Amino acid sequence: MRLRLLATCLLTVSFLGAMDHTVVSTSLATIAGELGALQYMSWIVVGYTLASTVLLPVLGKLEEVLGARKIFLGSLAIFLLASLGCGFAADFGWLIATRVLQGMSAAGLQLMSQTIIARVTTQRERPRYMAIIGAAFPVAILVGPLLGGIITEQWGWQWVFWINIPLGVLALVLALFALPKLEGQASPRGFDIAGASVFTFSLVALILGITWASKPGFPPVAMAGIVASLCGFALFLWIETRAAEPMIPLGMFRNRTVAAGTALSAIIGVGLFSITAYLPTYIQMAYQASITVSGLVPIATVFGMLCSNLFTGWWASRTGGYWMFPVIGSSLGSAGLFAMALLPAGQPLWIPMAIMAVVGIGTGSFMNLLVALVQGAVPVRQTGIITATVNLVRQIGSTVATAVIGVSVAAGVAGLLPAGLDAATLTPQQVHAAAAPVQSEVAQIYASVFAPVFAALAIAYAAGILAALCLPRGRLSSAPAGAAHEASEPVTTQS
Template structure:
């Protein structure tokens, strides 16, 4: 970059020497490379197991319960994220990140050695307890090391890492389970985790504010409400959304989260800061991220299934057709981060990105009969739009939270992303099955078997009904991103060059 030199980015007295931008770039790359490995493996493990589920079911049995391998990780990671944020703010984010990596590696070893499904699910939960801190703490470490304007660049690169890991996960999981065995999906985490720990040790981090005390009442209430809500979302498609267990769990979860803020206002050191969560920039950004994650994970699950059912392509080819989506997210995420670091104005990329994603989902719903290439082209459009969401939202939330609450603000959006991912997967599956049953009564069971890895005959499914059902699914994703677009437009304008609010 030429000419101007950002005052906040250089601790050295201003000079006219041309070496300053080069040293700043080297520092930028050094910090990013130190924390990106931890974030990558945390993102990768959310999706890498999906394609190996049929193989695991064949060896360990109990296909009906096999989805808990995925759900256990997501549940543990979701409830752990805010706890890591609060703990990192208090005792130091680097120390807590290394502890999270240790838990993650221990859980990976337990999964690789598991003799039965029960031990495997417990191991996945342990993995999730560690994985819940990897992304949150990595982003918070960047936040404490650089100025608010420069955070946009890092968040853009983090968005690229997240998009790459989320899409490569199913492909890598399928290759490992097919060629060397499903246990290597977990063994590979050991060297990756150790490498991430060595890289993280290079970060020069602050010690933390001290004075950490566990908010027992708030933490217990948060964990119980979150678990109830996510288990209800996970079981809705199988038990029925109007079944008594699902409705009871939904009620407990929603009521618990609604009562949490009044409880936290009476606590000296709350797990979730009411002052932070009531800021419009933070809670609106969190809702945008929730809708973004619901749309993204819903698309990542439904797109390959649609390609297999509607166009009868192989799972491998369906996975390859997701590559344009990933590349689009990576490119625009990196660009959006650099753009925000230049202008200091993150709300614009968030609004137009979500709007573009809406157009992409509308185009996808309209081009379902034109072939796989047209579908891949439409996925590029909504991938370009979704790529701006996390860098912009995370940067705004971190600015609004201030440096003292970097961990808490980052964890808030991590929690929203996890809940959104589970919600999007569950809701789109429910819409698909309900639509198929509406258009072709008696066919939904065959699709459920395929989703579970049963490999039912595709020829027995009515083509027009399947196409119409998927069109409705992608239209619902367009509605999610449209709602997020409208919400993003109401977020108060943030100038990252302005002083951060004080806690």
């Protein structure tokens, strides 16, 4: 009973963190317009994403020192206060500051939810609970934008943030009752301050550089940010090889499960999460679909991801088998994206919907299962670190690939558009109102520009097949959490 209450609490806060990223999307223009800062509208999202990404490895290391319970409760309290502050924002600077706090606390909620589950369940039980908690993300993608629009129209944009308060308070009450005491296992004197500082700087520089690179002309400041990040990451690796208690112990990656699982997590970010932002535009231009109808393709993708995530989590916990899911899932992802690359423009819309649903099914089949696998492959004290690492590489992969795709598509379309059409101002409505030959030509242009993008992402998933084949075969262990080992070896029993 207590474990079920705990799972309910963790699902609630995971849903809050995921929703706060998606529910704001339909309110951006309203918020920025009322606060008089339309030119900075994107920072409502960027500030949240940047903060949540940067803090992941720091929180993973802090979990060793403070324990998951303290970080979870502290993150939840800060998230509620930040949500309250967002709604009361009187100017844009205030809003961005509170959104950064929201992002930082959301990282703690996401990370500690997965870490706590790892601490209180066996590896055999873990996939089922990971799947339940992981369902928060696809559900938030499905309902977030719609719910955000309804709330903004009916109550005002402030309630997009204030709606977190009642659910968050309920989760806090459940957490105080159901959350076990999970103390830290490392000395605070061993915290890698130098590594954390350099890593934070490098990651911020990378994300800002990529964000600026998506602007026309590739501004020099973008190159400066990317170069600074590369130098910073090189320095970070040097620090980690010499630190007594490194923030990310590089020795973890000598473990086959950790190395393969981390690679697969990065491939998910590169291969699927990056393209979902561009699917509606692709469908609107290549298939002449309306804005509303174009949303059906990403919805089909996410729905496939949700269903397979829940099924494979249940199946892995029931049988203990796991090896086939990453292999089959990455194969489905690769095949689906290759099919999208070969698909001619103008096909019935159900065809790309079905293909992307297959990609979603393949990805969902191992997305959260990976977390359970790598958690069982490291000593218990490193659970927070490895959980942060697999989430971090997924987000970095998605961020980098999203920017690269944006630059590639913009350059490709601009170079192929016929005279009289400006890529910088071209809208789907403008194309739909044009003559039939123009519509057909634009559709062919977008199909030809996106084809190599889909092919490249399919190759990334094909590399995922190789990574999945490197995972050790066996069955998930039913030994109590932390009892089976204290060495960096997979907690599996051979079949």
